[in-house]
Each structure stands twice: as structure tokens, then as C-alpha cells.
Amino acid sequence: MSDFVHLLKTKDLKATPQRICVLRELEKKNHPTIEHLYDALRKENPSMSLATVYKNIATLKEKGIVIEVNISDGKMHYDIYSHPHVHLVCQNCGVIQDIDYDDALVAYQHSLETHKGIKVGRLDLIATIESCSFCKK
Amino acid sequence: MSDFVHLLKTKDLKATPQRICVLRELEKKNHPTIEHLYDALRKENPSMSLATVYKNIATLKEKGIVIEVNISDGKMHYDIYSHPHVHLVCQNCGVIQDIDYDDALVAYQHSLETHKGIKVGRLDLIATIESCSFCKK
DNA sequence: CTCTTTTTTTCGAATCATTCCATAATACAC
């Protein structure tokens, strides 16, 4: 049984081909928008409906399998959240990269918690850079 | 000359009453949505149009005076960006608080820059907490 | 202050994204 089938079952979701396609596309780490997903998935499965993409993304988001990434380009991007990470966005070419947690980020979270007396549930962090290796400027 | 008039002039924007009202409302640090702004501003100025709110927010965003805050509640919130800060969001009551940069965050930014060999332009960070002093749970 | 130019505001219409709805199809447990 594929990993995605197993993942869906543990979250009480039926392992439909459409859902698995969405996850497979997200796995490519392109951080696609709904429109990108719809275009990509229709190539394999022409009957795939836009409503299905919306609905599945919403469902996967509710279950914590998928997260939104807002890079302020007017469209929402989506990402599989298989492990805690943050994002790096190139302002020039728009490429989004995952960045794993490191000691310094964990230290910041601790500093927040001790200083403010709170328990942080999640850090959504987007670091913007002016250019990156993909647009080599 | 009021601070906002001066600020707008330095960004080559005309200091219209509508624009100043938007800034004054944002200054309250309610982190309002477009809808909130429209409702609040119409009370003072009933002829204020929704299109004007949208347009002014877009203009102020382009000039870097205002930033978007996406707390994943389906609506975009807006904030004056007069100095670098990040946000704390209570998942329970939805209140958004500003948090100034501290040493640990500066250290994280430095660690990103040295480790990845990049120059970070801006950090958009939203720390989610389960409950806060405003909803006292 | 008045004139001129440019920007901004306003309102309604148009557009675009997202959600809803009813029906058909499918996954999965037994």
C-alpha cells in the first residue's frame, strides 16, 4: 500500500485517485496554486474537476496534511506539511524553497515562549530574498 | 503638518482625507480586514466607497507603508509597517498582536544568511498560540 | 486666489475566484 494511501487512511479519508494525484503533485514541491494543480492534474485525468481540487485541498488542510503558503503574490500556494519547515521566497523569480527548522529558529521559539509566557503552536515564516540561485542575479 | 500627511508626501502620494482615515484606522492596531475598514470609515465619512478602500490599501502596500497579514482565517488583514515586527495570533479568539524583533530573531536571520549565503529582505512571521490573555483560557 | 494638470474618488458594472448543489460515481466494509 502506497504511503499516500496509508496517510489518507490514518486521517479517515478515502484514498481516491484524485486525492492521491493532488498529493503526488504537491510532493514535487512546486508549491502550486489551485490553478497550477488543476492544470497539471487534468493532463493525467481530464475529467478532474476544479471543484474537486478546491474540495480536496480544503479537506487536506483541515486534516493538517497540507498548509497554505501566502507569498503575497495574490494567489495562495499549497504545500505538503510532512515535517515542520518554513519558506524562502525569491522576490525576483517567485521560487519557493523549503527550509528546515534549525537551532536558531528553535531558540527563537523558546525565547518567545519564555519571554511572553505563551506556548507557540506553529510558526509560519516566510523569508523574502531579492534574488536566488534559480534566477542567478 | 500631521505625520501621515508628511509620510504620504514623502512617498509621492496625495494626502487625501480618505487615505489619512485609512492610516488612522490602521494605527489603532486592530489589524482590520477590508470589510472592517470600510465599515469603520463609513461611519465618519458616509460617502467613502469600497473601491477607494481597496485602491488605497493596494497603493499603500505598493509603497511599503502597509503590509498584509494572513492568519489563515480566509480574510486578509492589514497593518501599518512603520517598523519591523512580526505577529502573534490567538487561534481561539483571533486577536493579532505585534511583536518587535528581539535578539533571537535577529540571530535567526543572521543564521539564515550565513548558512544559506543569502540576504534576507524581510521576515514575515506569524506565531500561532492556542489561547491568549484576551480570551483568558 | 484662480487656473491647470494630475491624481483620486465614486458608483455601478464586469470579472474572477470560490463555493454550493444535485446527481452520478466510487471506495470500502461486510
Place this chain on the structure above:
DNA sequence: GTGTATTATGGAATGATTCGAAAAAAAGAG
């Protein structure tokens, strides 16, 4: 296989955002 609950589909409905044209107002010059 059969039955039941869930999901997919397409089109219509909704709701948010943008557009466009005309009127209003700001800034600057004289």
C-alpha cells in the same frame, strides 16, 4: 458482490475584487 457513506463532477450561484468613466479634489504655478 452488496450496501452505505463518501467523494467527484459540472454547472449555477455567490461573493470578493477590479475596472472604467465621469466627477471631485489636491498640488503647484502664476
